[in-house]
Amino acid sequence: MPVSTGETTSVAVNGITIEMVDRGRGRPILLLHPDIGIEAAAPVLNEFARGGRVIAPSHPGFGASQLPSGMSTVDDLSYFYLDLLEQLDLTDVLVVGIGLGGWIAAEIAIKNSARLSRLVMANAVGVKIGDRETRDIVDIWSITPSELNALAYFDPKIAERDYKTLPPETSLAAARNREATARFCWSPYMHDPKLKSRLHRIKLPTLFLWGTADRILSEAYGRAYCALIPGAAFETIERAGHYPHVEQPEAFARRALAFAGDALQTAARARRA
Template sequence: MTSPLTLAESGPIDGRPVLVLHGGGGPATVAPIAEHFAATTRTLLPTHPGWDGTARPEGLSSVAGLAAGYLRLLRDRRLSDVLVVGSSLGGWIGAELAAADTEGLISGLVLMNAVGIEVAGEPVQDFFALDARGVAEHAYHDSERFYVDPATLPAERLAVLRANSAALRVFSGGPGMSDPALRPRLAAVEAPTLVLWGESDRIATPAYGKEYAASFGNARFETVAEAGHLPHLEQPAPTFALLDAFAAQTGGRSAPFQDLP
């Protein structure tokens, strides 16, 4: 990233750093995660270049490029013992970031309904082929609760959503949302990894998530009932309980972590 990074920081400056990476919906979709951690620890919530009206530097068009930028951020800030939490596309960025972390700056990785790998027989849903109703039906357990009719939104908000979708298409490479070169590299990731999945996700299924977890050498797969692609929005209490337990078990540790409650 060659342009200034849009970054929101909150929480105690001396707490364990938590880097929260959003998916295609933008930073608002993971703001509750950042707020949750900021109550007790240092939290960083970047806006990926190209989202919410931010500029995308010329030549920056890959998840690997985003991950490299965030790795530079950790180095420049002299941050270590970092917990990385990524949702959807943010999980893909987090996986790439952990795979590229040769200095051991990351001590814990959480992938929440992440995309980014290829799994035979379990393709990621073509998000770009869905209308707003289809997105709600595929992404949420309770689609009626979260469906928003685009006709009710102001023109400015619709423009932001369209620009975010365009940025998602650029970085994801299109409907497949995967990099065939990523999965073979994940076995070398040393940071303990929690792969957390909403059971009702139809964008990337729980079966896809299980394969994601199996790609790592030190990972666990956990599910959240009655939740879809964004479990922290539909079922915050059980989701945050799993996140908190994982954070407590991994801070400053490199050994395999114990079973979560």
């Protein structure tokens, strides 16, 4: 059973203890964070909690979550989350994945979508679109943090942090986030070579939300990714980059929740037909 420690909850899944935020009531919303992790104070969590019960875990190895020695791929993470959904007995779940979280969400959906109802992918990585000579995704480990922020954000000042003045646990979480990203995404770089040919298995209503100021990924990459999922829709979010949930939390949550509502209405009409 989940154990609350105030802002966050700890839950053990098959012996792996992770931290997560569990906030709000109603339809379950599984928010899968990008490489920068997720903090309990993130405004987007309260925005989503207005429309349901938002569950935002820190992936194994990120934040303060445990990382077992045998877990090394995004494929592993997807099975972990399938077990989490089963353990929490969640159904009709809206899955929202951002960046790395979008990749995890896609890996979940191609395996077993029985507990899912719809999927939102935001500035997601996970597939190779161009040929072997074309770099789809900027090499985030070959540039400085300031260069990375300039590419990732519409307003890079949002990402500025003086880790020397932050609480030790915050600095440690940031270091673990970067280390875990390297562990899961280093080779092959930011994608699963097999995922592209399996995306046709996703039958859920799917929406791609794309921060137009993202220079880690191009909009063309996002649109090509979207086209690989049958019936998926593509919408842009202005004044946001690779992390639209950070720069435009209200608009991001509103658009995702509106899509979820549309999907529910479509399903209800289908049942009445």
